[in-house]
Amino acid sequence: MPVKPGARLMQGNEACAEGALAAGLSFFAGYPITPSTEIAEYLAEHLPARGGVYIQMEDEIASMAAVVGASLAGAKAMTATSGPGFSLKQENLGFAAITEAPCVVVNVQRQGPSTGLPTSPSHGDLMQARWGTHGDHPVVVLVPWSVRECFDLTLHAFNVAERLRIPVVILTDEVIAHMREKVVLPEAGSLVVEDRARPDRAAGPALPYDDRQGDVPPMTVFGDGHRAHVTGLIHDRRGYPAGPGPATEALLKRLQGKVDSRPELVIAEEEETADAEVLVVAIGCVARSAARAIRLARAEGIAAGLLRPVTLWPFPGERVRAIAGRVRGIVVPEMNLGQMVLEVERVAGGRAPVHLYPRVDGNLITPEEVLGSIREVARG
Amino acid sequence: MSRREIRLSGEGGQGIILGGIILAEAAAVHGGLNAVQTQSYGPESRGGASRCEVVLSREAIDYPKVIRPDVVLVMNREAADRYAGDVSPGGTVIVDSTFVEEVPDTVGRVCRVPITRLAREHFGREIVANIIALGIVAGLTDLVRRDALERAVADRVPPATRDLNLKALDVGYRAAAEIPGPATP
Amino acid sequence: MSTALAEKYLRVERLPHIWCRGCGHGIVLGALVRAMDEVGLDLDRTVVVSGIGCASRAAGYLNCDGLHTTHGRALAFATGVKLARPELRVIVIAGDGDLAAIGGNHFIHAARRNLDLTCICFNNQVYGMTSGQHSPTSPRLSLAPTAPYGHLEREFDLCELARAVGAGYVARAAAYNPRAMTRLLVRALDLRGFSFVEVLSQCPTYFGRRNRLGGAVDMLKWQKEHTVDVARAREMDPAELEGKVVTGELHRAEYPEYTAAYAELVSRVKGETGR
Numbered sequence: 001m002p003v004k005p006g007a008r009l010m011q012g013n014e015a016c017a018e019g020a021l022a023a024g025l026s027f028f029a030g031y032p033i034t035p036s037t038e039i040a041e042y043l044a045e046h047l048p049a050r051g052g053v054y055i056q057m058e059d060e061i062a063s064m065a066a067v068v069g070a071s072l073a074g075a076k077a078m079t080a081t082s083g084p085g086f087s088l089k090q091e092n093l094g095f096a097a098i099t100e101a102p103c104v105v106v107n108v109q110r111q112g113p114s115t116g117l118p119t120s121p122s123h124g125d126l127m128q129a130r131w132g133t134h135g136d137h138p139v140v141v142l143v144p145w146s147v148r149e150c151f152d153l154t155l156h157a158f159n160v161a162e163r164l165r166i167p168v169v170i171l172t173d174e175v176i177a178h179m180r181e182k183v184v185l186p187e188a189g190s191l192v193v194e195d196r197a198r199p200d201r202a203a204g205p206a207l208p209y210d211d212r213q214g215d216v217p218p219m220t221v222f223g224d225g226h227r228a229h230v231t232g233l234i235h236d237r238r239g240y241p242a243g244p245g246p247a248t249e250a251l252l253k254r255l256q257g258k259v260d261s262r263p264e265l266v267i268a269e270e271e272e273t274a275d276a277e278v279l280v281v282a283i284g285c286v287a288r289s290a291a292r293a294i295r296l297a298r299a300e301g302i303a304a305g306l307l308r309p310v311t312l313w314p315f316p317g318e319r320v321r322a323i324a325g326r327v328r329g330i331v332v333p334e335m336n337l338g339q340m341v342l343e344v345e346r347v348a349g350g351r352a353p354v355h356l357y358p359r360v361d362g363n364l365i366t367p368e369e370v371l372g373s374i375r376e377v378a379r380g
Numbered sequence: 381m382s383r384r385e386i387r388l389s390g391e392g393g394q395g396i397i398l399g400g401i402i403l404a405e406a407a408a409v410h411g412g413l414n415a416v417q418t419q420s421y422g423p424e425s426r427g428g429a430s431r432c433e434v435v436l437s438r439e440a441i442d443y444p445k446v447i448r449p450d451v452v453l454v455m456n457r458e459a460a461d462r463y464a465g466d467v468s469p470g471g472t473v474i475v476d477s478t479f480v481e482e483v484p485d486t487v488g489r490v491c492r493v494p495i496t497r498l499a500r501e502h503f504g505r506e507i508v509a510n511i512i513a514l515g516i517v518a519g520l521t522d523l524v525r526r527d528a529l530e531r532a533v534a535d536r537v538p539p540a541t542r543d544l545n546l547k548a549l550d551v552g553y554r555a556a557a558e559i560p561g562p563a564t565p
Numbered sequence: 566m567s568t569a570l571a572e573k574y575l576r577v578e579r580l581p582h583i584w585c586r587g588c589g590h591g592i593v594l595g596a597l598v599r600a601m602d603e604v605g606l607d608l609d610r611t612v613v614v615s616g617i618g619c620a621s622r623a624a625g626y627l628n629c630d631g632l633h634t635t636h637g638r639a640l641a642f643a644t645g646v647k648l649a650r651p652e653l654r655v656i657v658i659a660g661d662g663d664l665a666a667i668g669g670n671h672f673i674h675a676a677r678r679n680l681d682l683t684c685i686c687f688n689n690q691v692y693g694m695t696s697g698q699h700s701p702t703s704p705r706l707s708l709a710p711t712a713p714y715g716h717l718e719r720e721f722d723l724c725e726l727a728r729a730v731g732a733g734y735v736a737r738a739a740a741y742n743p744r745a746m747t748r749l750l751v752r753a754l755d756l757r758g759f760s761f762v763e764v765l766s767q768c769p770t771y772f773g774r775r776n777r778l779g780g781a782v783d784m785l786k787w788q789k790e791h792t793v794d795v796a797r798a799r800e801m802d803p804a805e806l807e808g809k810v811v812t813g814e815l816h817r818a819e820y821p822e823y824t825a826a827y828a829e830l831v832s833r834v835k836g837e838t839g840r
Contacts, residue, residue, distance in 0.1 A: 049835055
């Protein structure tokens with residue numbers, strides 16, 4: 001089994017790859033791009049020994065396409081990329097969403113736009129991860145803050161993808177991806193691994209999008225004898241192209257509803273929020289700076305707390321709203337010019353002032369910088 | 381051990397990052413500490429500035445980068461100019477005097493060792509300078525036990541070069557022992 | 566096509582198809598059905614993958630697993646399907662714009678890998694679905710709404726490209742001769758490796774009308790008059806071949822097939838790991 005007990009020093013990218021293997025990854029298609037390449041390299045080395053398929057495709061578009069094709073043929077499939085490559089994945093990410101092909105995409109964020117700073121961290125892709133492909137579509141976006149969480153959330157990403165038949169995005173960044181950290185991975189036997197539901201083959205051919213079976217129809221995998229038709233066009237439950245009208249609306253609402261109707265998908269972690277007068281909302285590596293900053297603030301007598309969205313999308317809006325009602329202000333440190341802050345402002349709804357601390361010079365925000373913002377809010 | 385921060389710096393090709401990985405692994409896997417290792421590097425595979433940071437602690441490590449380093453290793457002139465001055469009061473700056481003549485003013489103790497020259501003299505190859513430097517770092521501090529470091533070196537270097545690297549580590553420890561003054565930090 | 570064949574191989578409930586009167590694509594689909602029948606493909610173990618365009622709608626009419634993907638990407642999706650389940654037969658249907666323009670890179674690399682796919686290009690020299698713009702196979706100086714003064718680029722020889730990058734089988738057929746087309750498609754389906762068949766189809770609605778080539782029958786006659794079988798072409802000198810299109814089996818070669826090579830790699834790695 002891939003997961004060996006005991007402490008080891010592991011890189012974030014390696015932990016993503018290990019998490020995928022623990023989830024039963026059977027297909028990886030990728031294209032080299034810094035700072036995500038270690039995921040592909042790790043899987044190129046380790047997937048064949050487990051009978052899985054690793055392939056480096058001719059470009060990012062093709063690797064996303066191959067992932068979706070493999071998923072439709074029954075594989076647990078993933079790709080990994082970074083900024084410019086994530087832009088190219090968007091086309092077929094949308095295809096995965098409308099065809100309900102479970103898959104996982106890791107985007108190791110680097111400073112953009114365009115080629116940007118290839119070896120520097122950023123959180124510039126937060127909105128792209130939600131809205132990057134055209135049209136309304138469901139997506140779950142997970143943001144790990146440690147090497148261990150790279151493992152846990154990649155496994156979780158597969159479980160959510162398989163359970164809901166949706167693409168799931170893991171947003172890491174150059175810091176978390178390249179950082180090596182001491183980890184103790186869980187025993188393989190202790191992990192929960194979910195697989196997509198498939199129609200009972202004994203019952204004969206099933207419809208590929210039989211919404212009468214629930215909002216996540218059992219998946220008619222290619223080669224299982226269902227003779228399923230799958231198209232990126234708006235389609236009916238037989239998979240056949242449909243025109244404008246109520247069926248189109250019903251399909252899009254069902255797809256979006258897979259995420260919207262499941263509040264249990266939302267994950268957030270809180271530190272010292274119970275009595276906080278200043279709330280910091282931060283994700284990924286920035287949350288590590290923020291965690292230190294709230295301790296420094298408390299040492300100075302400022303009651304600061306941290307809320308860390310683990311699911312960036314769906315956003316933990318209810319928690320932020322609840323805390324917003326009892327704090328003096330909210331600090332949102334971001335390695336971009338203000339993306340998550342828009343969502344924080346929206347959910348806070350004026351209950352507390354929201355302060356953005358942006359940094360876009362290609363370096364991680366420091367605890368001292370977050371502390372500075374906390375002090376400003378505390379002073380009012 | 382409360383939070384300790386180590387910054388290793390030099391240029392691409394000097395094995396700076398591998399050195400940091402080995403130090404972190406020795407502390408984390410064989411030394412029972414928490415460890416985080418990060419790096420910054422340019423697009424070049426060889427040449428260009430290379431910086432590797434290691435944070436060690438008994439406690440969970442939040443911010444993964446160095447704030448004020450307790451130990452700074454500088455393996456070339458540019459690294460000395462940029463990082464030697466950052467060391468914390470009472471900290472240690474280890475300088476490869478093969479390449480660095482002048483060290484900027486610092487509040488820490490400066491230890492000059494001709495690391496690369498030692499590599500050349502003892503082994504006829506500069507490539508083990510990073511492991512000698514690790515021996516010096518470990519010899520001058522209480523960051524990791526020697527057996528832990530030896531195991532980490534043996535695990536991380538190519539098997540064919542294991543003995544060579546363990547000998548290089550020993551050269552580092554012996555060089556550290558010859559430096560006068562108290563063990564710090 | 567006989568009713569029995571149609572009922573077995575087509576999703577009859579989806580007919581009539583969306584193609585215009587006189588379009589060559591129905592002829593190609595008919596030949597493909599006959600070839601599938603002759604080869605004896607198991608429809609429960611066959612996946613037809615297509616991209617976007619008039620040709621790509623063919624995937625929706627065939628009564629097997631079908632995957633109607635994004636523009637140009639059919640071969641990349643098909644690569645995933647085939648590698649995930651190598652026991653499936655995977656047929657890729659593409660138009661000329663789909664395969665040679667937006668999907669050109671995928672075409673090159675799928676052929677180069679010699680992955681076991683059969684790729685059929687319905688070449689009507691035009692973007693029919695978007696109403697007649699020029700494609701990479703449009704003849705030089707032909708007219709299109711996006712080339713109102715004549716198209717300046719040279720046309721792409723897709724068979725030559727496929728051969729050059731390592732496809733295991735390359736053939737060209739024309740809609741005027743469905744019997745020969747069926748024969749070539751049977752051989753393509755029989756090959757383990759990347760087989761490519763380019764089929765000259767006709768688009769009287771856009772290409773024919775814009776370029777004053779007459780109706781469908783005139784365009785089929787043009788095909789008959791301007792195509793030369795490869796066996797006869799070998800005996801003709803270059804001057805005689807000027808302006809002619811060579812049809813038939815153009816290339817066949819033995820290269821290692823990708824899924825077989827990958828399976829070998831897996832057993833090699835597993836052997837080493839197990840030691």
